[in-house]
Amino acid sequence: xxxxxxxxxxxxxxxxxxxxxxxxxxxxxxxxxxxxxxxxxxxxxxxxxxxxxxxxxxxxxxxxxxxxxxxxxxxxxxxxxxxxxxxxxxxxxxxxxxxxxxxxxxxxxxxxxxxxxxxxxxxxxxxxxxxxxxxxxxxxxxxxxxxxxxxxxxxxxxxxxxxxxxxxxxxxxxxxxxxxxxxxxxxxxxxxxxxxxxxxxxxxxxxxxxxxxxxxxxxxxxxxxxxxxxxxxxxxxxxxxxxxxxxxxxxxxxxxxxxxxxxxxxxxxxxxxxxxxxxxxxxxxxxxxxxxxxxxxxxxxxxxx
Numbered sequence: 001x002x003x004x005x006x007x008x009x010x011x012x013x014x015x016x017x018x019x020x021x022x023x024x025x026x027x028x029x030x031x032x033x034x035x036x037x038x039x040x041x042x043x044x045x046x047x048x049x050x051x052x053x054x055x056x057x058x059x060x061x062x063x064x065x066x067x068x069x070x071x072x073x074x075x076x077x078x079x080x081x082x083x084x085x086x087x088x089x090x091x092x093x094x095x096x097x098x099x100x101x102x103x104x105x106x107x108x109x110x111x112x113x114x115x116x117x118x119x120x121x122x123x124x125x126x127x128x129x130x131x132x133x134x135x136x137x138x139x140x141x142x143x144x145x146x147x148x149x150x151x152x153x154x155x156x157x158x159x160x161x162x163x164x165x166x167x168x169x170x171x172x173x174x175x176x177x178x179x180x181x182x183x184x185x186x187x188x189x190x191x192x193x194x195x196x197x198x199x200x201x202x203x204x205x206x207x208x209x210x211x212x213x214x215x216x217x218x219x220x221x222x223x224x225x226x227x228x229x230x231x232x233x234x235x236x237x238x239x240x241x242x243x244x245x246x247x248x249x250x251x252x253x254x255x256x257x258x259x260x261x262x263x264x265x266x267x268x269x270x271x272x273x274x275x276x277x278x279x280x281x282x283x284x285x286x287x288x289x290x291x292x293x294x295x296x297x298x299x300x301x302x303x304x305x
């Protein structure tokens with residue numbers, strides 16, 4: 001069994017619940033304000049750790065109350081924080097989230113996450129069988145350095161290019177598994193991809209950015225499920241119909257769960273099904289980090305069908 005090593009962001013999510021999202025220039029009355037541990041890196045690490053896989057998080061928080069609270073929460077999940085640093089140069093990353101009608105809008109202020117540098121990831125003890133995970137809430141040069149170390153160690157690299165932004169081919173060539181949604185795929189391929197696009201259109205777009213015959217590109221489609229291009233093979237996992245309460249962190253749940261399954265040497269198709277089920281559980285709970293399910297909970301959902 002390998003381990004999961006996440007190089008990524010750590011945020012405090014400040015969540016405002018309302019009946020609907022405000023229009024531009026409009027003020028609406030909120031129903032509740034909540035504080036949840038979040039950040040895509042932290043969420044993905046929690047998702048992996050709750051499945052019982054050894055998980056290490058490489059990141060930065062500020063020397064402030066949010067940083068202390070987040071470190072305590074992450075330690076309670078059993079995550080190795082030996083590569084977590086506190087800095088007085090910036091505040092802990094913060095996300096301002098509005099949740100209405102089960103959908104969300106998010107504004108992220110990077111804070112200490114923006115200071116995570118290549119020197120912070122250089123000493124991470126990756127070995128063959130491990131899975132190195134990252135996402136776009138830390139600087140791209142840091143991700144490249146992290147993945148170069150992983151490639152040298154023959155560990156598997158998994159990139160979640162979110163929040164969406166363009167990036168160069170050099171980084172893509174370091175990626176074994178790319179997990180993204182249709183919006184992010186559309187940006188990378190300069191293609192307008194709607195929610196109604198057929199599977200063939202998703203596959204055609206994925207082929208356009210695939211680097212190397214063995215690279216896996218996994219496109220998450222929310223309630224529509226998953227489409228994965230594994231080399232030349234196309235894998236499809238149907239979505240699960242559930243009553244969503246808060247979709248924040250669903251993609252992170254999928255990424256962290258998939259990484260944990262692959263570190264545990266689970267075959268790709270089976271790992272995709274498991275990760276899809278995990279994400280369907282997470283959206284039925286409020287918050288990002290705290291919504292991640294355990295292996296027992298996911299197994300129960302799959303058994304029930």
